[in-house]
Amino acid sequence: MAIDFSISSITFSDGTRVTTPRKGVTVIVGPNNSGKTASLKDLVANIDHETAKKQSRVLKDVAFDAVGEFDDFRQWMAKFSHEEPGGREVTYRRMGHQVHPAMAEAAWLNSGSGYMGALKDFLTMYADVDQRAHLFGPQGITGDIWDMTPNTPIHYLYLDGDLEEEFSRICELTFGQPLTLQRLGAQFLVRVGVPSADVPPLNRPTKGYAEAEKALPPLQEQGHGMRSYMALALLLLVQSYHVVLIDEPEAFLHPPQRRELGRLMGELASRRESQLFVSTHDTEFLWGLLDGPSDVSVVRLTRDGKINHAKEIGAEEAKTLWTDPLLRYSRVFDGLFYDRVVVAESDADCRFFAAVLDYLVESDSFGRPDVLFVPAGGKDRMHVAVSALRRVGVDAVAAADFDMLRDEQSLRRLVLSVGGDWDSSAALRKRFADAISSKKMAKPISGLRAHLDTLIPSDAVNLDRAMSKAVTELFAFRDGWDEAKRAGLGSVPSGDAYQSCRLLLDELSKVGLFISPFGELESFVRDEGGHGPKWVSAVLAKGSHKQAREAHDFVRMLVLG
Incomplete structure (x- = not known):
């Protein structure tokens, strides 16, 4: 039996408790400084440990469900994290986070306490604007890349040509340019475009193809909008996290791209069966989410001093409202x-x-x-x-x-x-x-007749639009x-x-x-x-x-x- 982890409800500082869809999207909206970004950070803090929870400002409580036997948890860790030797015992690593096996196992067994501790970074992914901006920097190749569990999103592309092709297709549909993963050299690097040289056999690399790869501009050097959009696409395309939190996904994007990103995020989250939490300032992005396949609940925040008030719009009601022409x-x-x-x-x-x-x-x-x-x-x-x-x-x-x-x-x-x-x-x-x-x-008839004579002085004139409008106005009651x-x-x-x-x-x-x-x-x-x-x-x-x-x-x- 596979393990499962999901957020079942979040309670805001005003006491409002919001039930969150297990396989769907919860969107947090509201005016500036209402607590949208802080609510995502508080969600992670609330499931970390008691000290972190006490520092939360927007959320009072987060309830979650952790389902699965201990053996199932061990199998899941072996599949989705990389075991790295270190001193007397191995360390589990996943996407830049690490935890000792004993701490991970203790966190899972004690999940009933309401906290997941260090294991939270293995079950949840929080993608803010800064993280997305640096996702496509050069990444070195170390160890036997084919035997280890991928530890970066680009590593997944290297191991899966179909995934790389889908990633490139997303970029071409949105920005009109395909992508190429540089495979020749000591580093992974995503480049914009397609090499001008023919692709050589794997066991017969050519200098011409290597130079054609390097001639393509790196994605990391493109504009903020393109990098942010493709970073989100890559994270959602390759991730296998149970809960994904994304802050301001629409940053740096034009309106059509914001709507398309919303649709894409809803589609990829649904495919991966992830629970998605998003804070946004943009209606276009929200439209895109609501046009997608996922159930979308909306939580609107307002702030009164230190109290954040929440108003929930359930998935069914949101669809009804958003389909009114x-x-x-x-x-x-x-x-x-x-x-x-x-x-x-x-x-x-x-x-x-x-x-x-x-x-x-x-x-x-x-x-x-x-x-x-x-x-x-x-x-x-x-x-x-x-x-x-x-x-x-x-x-x-x-x-x-x-x-x-x-x-x-x-x-x-x-x-x-x-x-x-x-x-x-x-x-x-x-x-x-x-x-x-x-x-x-009152309009005296005599006055009407006199006025009509001024509008139509003789039978010889032709009735035009202005004259017709004036006559209509004259006789209006x-x-x-x-x-x-x-x-x-x-x-x-x-x-x-x-x-x-x-x-x-x-x-x-x-x-x-x-x-x-x-x-x-x-x-x-x-x-x-x-x-x-x-x-x-x-x-x-x-x-x-x-x-x-x-x-x-x-x-x-x-x-x-």
């Missing part, structure tokens, strides 16, 4: 890495609010908050984005125009998405909505909500209706739904004509947003309220 093909889940997300109706709203925020920060109104503005693609989709973000532990709020109050169903969905009391909101809305609807915007869209709270009839509307806006802002009391977006700068993106472009080009005091107050509420 609105969420998948938008920047909504970039919000996983921010302290707050403001969900607005459109991209134009986001551009305007972001510009106002930049001005407020530059004018020293306050320090720059860690906030992201994301468009929902219409008021009827805002609740989807807000609900999804709140389900994954993001502080998501909504920013809507005043006419959000007109559509009762859209308003209801949005109120519920922020956790508001719909019954209370509906009662307040009824007290002013009817008063607004009953306001008729308007009620009080059309005025409210432009004027906001100021258009609500005075008395109980006005007071009820103001009270509703205040109550909704307390739960994270901010409805502009000034009307639509364009009401913030009334001197500028146009609508939507064109209006925003014109306002920003002239710098009019810098004088829009009402917009300043509204954005302050969005990011600080």
